[in-house]
Amino acid sequence: MSVIVYLDESGDHSLELVDKDFPFFALAMFVCEKTIYNHKISPAINQLKMDFFGHEAVIIHSRDIRKAQRDFGILTNPVKREEFYRELNRIMSDSNYQLIVSVIKKQDHKEKYGILAENPYDLAMIFCMERLLPLLEEKKQDGVQLIAESRGKKEDNNLMLSFLRIASQGTNYIPAERFKKIDFKLKFIPKMMNVVGTQLADLVAYPVARYVHSHNKPNPAYDIIKTKFYRGDGRIQGLKIFP
Numbered sequence: 001m002s003v004i005v006y007l008d009e010s011g012d013h014s015l016e017l018v019d020k021d022f023p024f025f026a027l028a029m030f031v032c033e034k035t036i037y038n039h040k041i042s043p044a045i046n047q048l049k050m051d052f053f054g055h056e057a058v059i060i061h062s063r064d065i066r067k068a069q070r071d072f073g074i075l076t077n078p079v080k081r082e083e084f085y086r087e088l089n090r091i092m093s094d095s096n097y098q099l100i101v102s103v104i105k106k107q108d109h110k111e112k113y114g115i116l117a118e119n120p121y122d123l124a125m126i127f128c129m130e131r132l133l134p135l136l137e138e139k140k141q142d143g144v145q146l147i148a149e150s151r152g153k154k155e156d157n158n159l160m161l162s163f164l165r166i167a168s169q170g171t172n173y174i175p176a177e178r179f180k181k182i183d184f185k186l187k188f189i190p191k192m193m194n195v196v197g198t199q200l201a202d203l204v205a206y207p208v209a210r211y212v213h214s215h216n217k218p219n220p221a222y223d224i225i226k227t228k229f230y231r232g233d234g235r236i237q238g239l240k241i242f243p
Contacts, residue, residue: 006197007148010205013121023107026209027124029100030201060199102127127240143183150188
């Protein structure tokens with residue numbers, strides 16, 4: 001069965017202004033077989049929305065959940081919050097999917113490479129694509145659709161150029177010939193389209209970045225998803241931290 005890939009990020013990719021409290025940019029790929037996504041994961045998330053909000057139009061957003069804002073204001077109620085987290089955690093724990101996440105430590109990257117420092121988004125995309133490729137090769141999949149949330153025309157165009165460059169020219173570690181054997185397609189979808197896959201990618205990006213930021217502190221969300229990282233050759237390949 002073929003997989004589909006959903007992308008989202010956590011943090012700002014700018015190197016000009018680096019947030020001292022969260023100097024990270026994380027790009028997450030939520031990789032799932034289409035049949036499982038269509039018949040199990042997506043219905044489970046929509047049922048969660050129905051149960052807690054009365055409709056499926058709510059867009060799951062990591063920050064809104066953490067801050068109990070907007071639609072998630074109901075989570076200020078401790079009982080509702082516990083029930084919601086318990087069900088969401090069950091879905092994230094029991095569902096069959098794989099994660100590929102790249103976390104760029106922006107301040108370290110900026111200090112190490114100076115004016116030569118690459119855009120964190122482009123860099124994260126390279127690292128994620130270098131890990132997605134062997135996953136697809138293992139599945140003998142010759143084509144894949146990637147879905148990302150639209151961030152604006154300029155940003156989308158820049159990311160598309162970076163994506164096409166990787167797919168056609170390869171990277172420093174993987175030659176173009178390997179990438180060219182797979183038909184990579186990237187599509188941008190507005191947030192209002194309410195795509196479950198991109199929402200789940202958003203949901204995993206923050207706890208992974210937080211784990212990199214302070215891996216000794218309690219991080220229940222990360223503990224739930226850490227077993228989902230893509231493993232190639234029996235080792236974890238789905239998490240890249242740079243530098």
